[in-house]
Structures are given as structure tokens and as C-alpha cells.
Amino acid sequence: xxxxxxxxxxxxxxxxxxxxxxxxxxxxxxxxxxxxxxxxxxxxxxxxxxxxxxxxxxxxxxxxxxxxxxxxxxxxxxxxxxxxxxxxxxxxxxxxxxxxxxxxxxxxxxxxxxxxxxxxxxxxxxxxxxxxxxxxxxxxxxxxxxxxxxxxxxxxxxxxxxxxxxxxxxxxxxxxxxxxxxxxxxxxxxxxxxxxxxxxxxxxxxxxxxxxxxxxxxxxxxxxxxxxxxxxxxxxxxxxxxxxxxxxxxx
Amino acid sequence: xxxxxxxxxxxxxxxxxxxxxxxxxxxxxxxxxxxxxxxxxxxxxxxxxxxxxxxxxxxxxxxxxxxxxxxxxxxxxxxxxxxxxxxxxxxxxxxxxxxxxxxxxxxxxxxxxxxxxxxxxxxxxxxxxxxxxxxxxxxxxxxxxxxxxxxxxxxxxxxxxxxxxxxxxxxxxxxxxxxxxxxxxxxxxxxxxxxxxxxxxxxxxxxxxxxxxxxxxxxxxxxxxxxxxxxxxxxxxxxxxxxxxxxxxxxxxxxxxxxxxxxxxxxxxxxxxxxxxxxxxxxxxxxxxxxxxxxxxxxxxxxxxxxxxxxxxxxxxxxxxxxxxxxxxxxxxxxxxxxxxxxxxxxxxxxxx
Numbered sequence: 001x002x003x004x005x006x007x008x009x010x011x012x013x014x015x016x017x018x019x020x021x022x023x024x025x026x027x028x029x030x031x032x033x034x035x036x037x038x039x040x041x042x043x044x045x046x047x048x049x050x051x052x053x054x055x056x057x058x059x060x061x062x063x064x065x066x067x068x069x070x071x072x073x074x075x076x077x078x079x080x081x082x083x084x085x086x087x088x089x090x091x092x093x094x095x096x097x098x099x100x101x102x103x104x105x106x107x108x109x110x111x112x113x114x115x116x117x118x119x120x121x122x123x124x125x126x127x128x129x130x131x132x133x134x135x136x137x138x139x140x141x142x143x144x145x146x147x148x149x150x151x152x153x154x155x156x157x158x159x160x161x162x163x164x165x166x167x168x169x170x171x172x173x174x175x176x177x178x179x180x181x182x183x184x185x186x187x188x189x190x191x192x193x194x195x196x197x198x199x200x201x202x203x204x205x206x207x208x209x210x211x212x213x214x215x216x217x218x219x220x221x222x223x224x225x226x227x228x229x230x231x232x233x234x235x236x237x238x239x240x241x242x243x244x245x246x247x248x249x250x251x
Numbered sequence: 252x253x254x255x256x257x258x259x260x261x262x263x264x265x266x267x268x269x270x271x272x273x274x275x276x277x278x279x280x281x282x283x284x285x286x287x288x289x290x291x292x293x294x295x296x297x298x299x300x301x302x303x304x305x306x307x308x309x310x311x312x313x314x315x316x317x318x319x320x321x322x323x324x325x326x327x328x329x330x331x332x333x334x335x336x337x338x339x340x341x342x343x344x345x346x347x348x349x350x351x352x353x354x355x356x357x358x359x360x361x362x363x364x365x366x367x368x369x370x371x372x373x374x375x376x377x378x379x380x381x382x383x384x385x386x387x388x389x390x391x392x393x394x395x396x397x398x399x400x401x402x403x404x405x406x407x408x409x410x411x412x413x414x415x416x417x418x419x420x421x422x423x424x425x426x427x428x429x430x431x432x433x434x435x436x437x438x439x440x441x442x443x444x445x446x447x448x449x450x451x452x453x454x455x456x457x458x459x460x461x462x463x464x465x466x467x468x469x470x471x472x473x474x475x476x477x478x479x480x481x482x483x484x485x486x487x488x489x490x491x492x493x494x495x496x497x498x499x500x501x502x503x504x505x506x507x508x509x510x511x512x513x514x515x516x517x518x519x520x521x522x523x524x525x526x527x528x529x530x531x532x533x534x535x536x537x538x539x540x541x542x543x544x545x546x547x548x549x550x551x552x553x554x555x556x557x558x559x560x561x562x563x564x565x566x567x568x569x570x571x572x573x574x575x576x577x578x579x580x581x582x583x584x585x586x587x588x589x590x591x592x593x594x595x596x597x598x599x600x601x602x603x604x
Contacts, residue, residue: 009452042452045321048460057458063448065320066460068343071313074305078317078325081301082275083449086321104313107306 008032010041012061021214021221023178024052024120028059030184031118034191035062035087038199044087045079047072051093052126060091070101073108076115087195089116095125098134098158105164112169112203116194119160122211123232130216134158137235142216157235161208165242171203173241177210177233179225186238202244210236253432260395261286261328261425263433264354264418265294267402268326272439273352274300275325277314279307279333282366283422284356287328308333312340312353319349320459322447324406328354330422331372332363341415342381346461348446348476350409352402353387353417356425359584367584368422370506373561376419377535384473386480388416388487389534391505395429397532403434408487410442412479419534421557423507423586480536489532490541494520498527500599501545503566504555505531508587512555515592522593524600534562542569551599552576555592557585 007013010032018024035044041062048056050069057064067075072090080088097105097119108115124142125131132145135157139148149157165173172194176187187209194205210232212224219227258266265287268276276291278284288304295302301318305311311327318325329337334355344351357372359365376389390405392398401418409416448457463469493513495501500519504512509530519526529545531538545552551574554563560578567576579595581587 043450045448045450047317054462057460061452061456063451063456064458065317065448066347066462067316068313068339071309071340074310074313075317077303078277078314078319079321079448081303082318082321082323086450103306104310107310
């Protein structure tokens with residue numbers, strides 16, 4: 001009998017610890033499928049963040065390094081400079097990448113570091129219980145913005161793809177979402193493309209994935225997908241922000 | 252036979268690292284270690300190595316973490332305020348059982364402090380080089396030659412025990428020029444690193460990690476690490492003595508200060524005072540046994556440092572109140588003179604009679 005569907009080789013066979021309805025599981029699978037699709041499992045080194053995906057080293061079935069909070073791009077730089085032939089990726093959340101790790105992500109991009117960043121943006125700190133993130137939306141209620149994010153005192157959410165696409169070293173920046181099947185398919189393509197860009201040695205690539213956090217948003221999984229579409233997508237428009245393989249294709 | 256050459260301490264450290272097989276350097280500019288990074292920036296690209304000036308000390312030490320995890324012999328260098336920033340990464344490197352070499356060309360503190368030589372980071376290096384239960388190897392050479400000779404053994408011990416090693420020097424050693432014999436180039440055999448995260452698949456994949464959410468597992472791992480630390484304390488503590496055999500006054504100092512102390516001991520001897528020098532070469536592990544032994548016959552100890560008194564804590568612990576332990580130090584970038592140290596020795600000798 002022909003196998004038509006199975007778990008990617010680049011995922012281990014252990015239960016994920018993520019909350020019900022969280023989209024990390026989908027994104028993990030898409031990253032693993034992309035690694036499998038390029039037949040790079042034995043040559044891939046992933047760098048796990050601090051945050052909800054901190055245990056990513058248990059799930060991606062390849063060599064993994066667990067980085068300090070926000071430092072994944074620096075750790076990945078060290079790995080890549082030693083092993084330029086390897087496929088090196090970081091998997092980071094919004095607090096990790098856009099708050100404590102802002103210097104590391106900006107400079108990895110500006111160096112044109114030949115790594116791929118999978119940036120999971122769910123507009124909240126999940127692991128620590130729902131605090132305001134650098135990507136939390138204006139007026140968004142969180143544990144540390146209990147009256148809603150007041151932009152007068154807490155500032156404005158950071159649009160990472162837009163910011164990084166201004167840097168010459170960034171070869172590819174795309175924002176995608178996993179809120180429905182067509183968008184999941186687009187996400188799969190974007191991750192595959194980012195890895196191909198790294199394999200071709202073209203420089204820094206980032207795929208920002210809009211993701212949900214039903215637990216800390218206080219919504220059901222289905223309501224969360226609606227909230228993402230209604231609130232996040234308008235502030236964080238989907239699309240390709242930079243693609244140096246397609247000159248003139250910058251958004 | 253290698254030629255004897257005149258080299259600045261910082262540059263000699265860099266060349267010694269290259270000759271020890273180090274091909275990856277990640278750093279950030281800071282005085283007074285500047286020449287070390289500058290030397291690497293010139294040297295490494297010519298021999299297929301990687302010099303990278305990071306955006307911060309924090310990024311640099313994390314690049315070291317990544318490169319070490321991937322199996323490279325890797326180093327960074329900085330000076331006191333920069334080392335403070337590296338302590339996060341040092342803790343993770345230790346917790347992930349990775350080797351690395353960190354060089355601290357100490358300057359005055361706290362805060363931005365000054366840029367003159369200092370030894371005020373002893374506590375940081377030996378007691379708390381990062382958060383958590385951990386030690387790192389700490390070497391305190393006292394000349395450009397000894398700095399050069401320390402580099403290869405620091406890398407080797409770091410690899411053997413899979414832990415960070417630090418060369419704790421200071422602005423004087425980093426900036427001074429001395430004649431030095433460098434090790435021969437080539438012929439470095441780096442150890443196999445089957446644990447490296449440089450590409451494996453399936454059952455044999457490697458993970459570099461310091462997170463253990465189960466308390467019992469973390470305790471077990473930390474305890475296992477401390478068993479290795481105990482072995483290191485047993486096997487790898489180093490010290491040097493001068494005129495210690497019949498010494499009544501034991502002067503102790505490390506690094507550049509030990510040279511000042513040695514001159515004072517020599518002057519004291521010329522004046523008929525039975526003084527000797529006990530110089531810790533490793534600060535962690537601290538050569539406790541040498542102090543215990545010296546305490547059997549000495550009348551008093553004098554610890555001299557370029558700080559307000561940090562190593563003196565360890566001297567007192569090792570001497571266990573059996574003999575008085577006095578302290579003399581200058582700080583803020585002031586180097587004590589042999590005459591000042593001699594005056595302290597004379598005070599002690601007078602008091603002991």
C-alpha cells in the first residue's frame with residue numbers, strides 16, 4: 001500500500017507541549033517538511049529560542065542548539081561560520097526576536113548572515129503567561145497592559161519584516177499566516193524559498209508567521225483564528241517585503 | 252626552534268591562539284584588549300579563519316557558543332565592562348558543557364571605571380562568571396611568555412572538561428612588550444568532538460542545551476559537573492614559588508602584581524628578612540594545598556593585589572586562620588611599587604619579631 005501522508009522525518013515522534021489550538025505545531029511541521037523536501041535533515045542545525053518554542057530541540061529531528069533569550073541569531077551565526085555548508089535556522093517568537101534580541105536580529109540581517117529565521121509572531125509572551133510583547137497591538141489587553149496597550153506610554157508594535165527589509169543584507173523577507181489552508185500552503189512555500197535562498201548563499205532570510213495564542217488571548221482556537229485575521233493582518237499585512245532573487249520585487 | 256621575538260602581550264596572545272589551532276574569533280572593541288582583536292582581524296582571514304566583529308559583547312559570546320557547539324576551537328577577548336556583558340553567555344556555555352577561551356585584559360572598575368591595569372575582576376572570574384552553580388578555569392599568567400604558554404593548555408583543558416576557560420590578565424600584561432618564544436606553527440591535533448552540533452540525523456543527532464525542567468535531572472547534571480570540578484581541583488591547580496623554603500613572610504600575588512611582589516621579596520631578602528613568594532598560576536582551581544603547606548612554617552602572609560582585596564578571601568580560606576593574612580592593594584589603575592610592598596613586608600617582619 002502506498003503511503004500518502006506521514007510525519008516528516010525532520011520531526012521527532014514525541015508529543016508537543018503546546019496548548020490546544022496553538023499554531024506552533026503547524027509551523028513546526030512546515031519547517032520540517034521544508035528540510036525534508038531539500039533532503040537536508042542530516043545537514044541541518046536548528047537554534048531554539050527562549051519562549052514557548054524553547055523545547056524545539058526536542059521536536060526538530062536534527063542537530064539543535066538552545067540559545068539564551070534573544071541570542072539565537074548570534075548563536076546561529078557562530079554555527080554557520082563554522083559550518084557554512086549546513087542549513088542553519090533559528091526559530092524565534094516575538095519577545096525573543098523583537099524585544100530582548102533586537103540587536104542580534106538586526107545585525108544578523110545587516111551582515112547578510114546566511115541563515116534563515118522563522119519568526120513566530122503571536123503578539124504576546126506565551127510561555128511566561130501572556131505579557132505585552134513588542135508586537136502586541138494598540139489597545140491589546142495583556143497581563144502587563146491590563147487596560148490595553150497605551151501607545152502613549154508603551155509605544156507602538158514593531159513591524160519586523162518592514163524594518164528588516166530596509167537592510168541591504170536581507171535577501172528575503174516574507175510575512176505569512178497559518179490561519180487557513182491557503183495561507184498554510186503559502187507559508188510552506190515561503191519557508192522552502194527561504195531555505196533555498198540560504199542554500200544558494202544569497203544571505204539573510206526571514207519568514208514571519210502570524211500565529212495564535214488561544215490560552216493567553218483568552219479565546220477559543222477558532223475565535224483566535226478570527227482574531228488574527230481581524231486584528232493582526234490589518235496591522236501586519238501579509239506579503240513579500242523583500243526578495244533579491246526577483247530584482248525589483250521589494251514591496 | 253622558534254625564534255625569540257619582541258611582542259606586545261595582546262598580540263602574542265592572539266598569535267598563540269592561532270598556533271593552538273584557533274580559527275574563529277568573535278569580539279567587540281574595548282580598551283585595553285584592542286590589539287588582540289586587531290591582530291586577529293589581520294591574521295585569521297589569511298589562513299581561512301573567521302574574525303567577526305559583533306554588534307555587542309553579548310552577541311560575541313553567543314557567537315562563541317554557536318561556534319563551539321558546532322565543534323570549533325573558538326575564543327573571544329574583552330576587558331572588564333565587556334566581560335560583565337559576556338557573563339550571560341558564559342553561564343550558558345558552561346551549562347551546555349561547551350569549551351571556549353575567554354580573555355579578560357582587566358581594567359579598573361566598577362562601571363566604566365578606567366582603562367589602566369587592574370585586578371578587580373577576581374571575584375567575578377572565580378566566584379560568579381555567570382549565574383548558577385558553575386566554575387570556569389581561570390589562568391593568571393604573569394608575563395607575555397607565560398600568556399603565550401597558557402593559551403594552548405587553556406584550550407586543551409577546556410576541551411578535555413568541556414567547559415569555558417579564562418585567561419585573567421590585565422592592561423599591563425596586555426600592553427607591555429617582552430621577548431617571547433612562540434610555539435611552532437602547524438602540527439596541532441584538535442580533539443574529536445562527537446558531540447558537536449554540525450549536522451547529524453535521526454538517532455545520533457546532537458543537542459547543545461542548558462535547560463532541564465525536571466529539578467532532579469538538573470541536580471544530577473550539576474552534581475556530575477561538580478565531580479569533574481573536583482577532579483580538576485585535584486589535578487590541575489598550578490602555582491609557582493620563590494624563596495618559599497625558609498620564608499617567614501609569605502607574599503602572595505598573581506599576574507603582573509606577582510612580578511612587583513617578587514622584586515619586593517628579593518629586596519626584603521637583601522635586607523635579611525626571610526620573605527618568599529607564593530604565586531597562584533591558576534585562580535580556579537585555587538592552589539589551596541600550597542597555602543596549607545606554607546601555613547605550616549610561615550609566620551604571616553601578605554596578599555598584594557591591584558584591587559581592594561579579592562584573592563585575599565581565598566588566601567584566608569586556604570590558610571584557615573592558622574596565620575595572620577594581611578593585605579596590601581592599589582586600585583583604580585594604580586600599580587603598586589616594589590618599595591610599597593617592601594614597606595608592608597618590613598612592617599610584618601617587625602611585628603613578628
